[in-house]
Amino acid sequence: GENVEQHPSTLSVQEGDSAVIKCTYSDSASNYFPWYKQELGKRPQLIIDIRSNVGEKKDQRIAVTLNKTAKHFSLHITETQPEDSAVYFCAATPGGYQKVTFGIGTKLQVIP
């Protein structure tokens, strides 16, 4: 089955700096890679996703890159703000109705 590794587990940055979270996956059949943000006690919210036929995707301050050959994908947050503080999960799936495998999560703290 799929195995998703995520690091770092915790990340502290100063407000305005960039944050990068990295993930690797093991199953070459995976072709859809969503990123979720979860605030304490709340549901995970999709913030960005990328498919295997795309190398990079950007949405305002958030970007995701994918290296399918190396089975790496990363989340980049620029100009971080205190409200970006949360736990971020990467995930991978072959798509369709197959299950999604989540990384362990990264707790991001943005220091004002």
Add this chain to the structure above:
Amino acid sequence: GAVVSQHPSRVICKSGTSVKIECRSLDFQATTMFWYRQFPKQSLMLMATSNEGSKATYEQGVEKDKFLINHASLTLSTLTVTSAHPEDSSFYICSARDLGHSTDTQYFGPGTRLTVL
């Protein structure tokens, strides 16, 4: 985006009792829903895949007789924790995919915090 609801949001029960959690897709149809369990400061662990009109598919190590799943319609799946024990205390979250779109995006419910005394 698509909306998924869960009920109840919080439940406290005594050991040995059963608890039912409902997951509903409010504005779309979902042939497949997923049930996750999340312990504090940990990731989401898939428990089972709930399929409308058929038996659920359970992940390895998840007792199907303890965690009963029923997906009776395209908008409702239920998880029943039977003979609950304190170690079943956790945050249970469901998710669903929107049949009407080709996207693989999963939409999550708000979660149910179960405390077993």
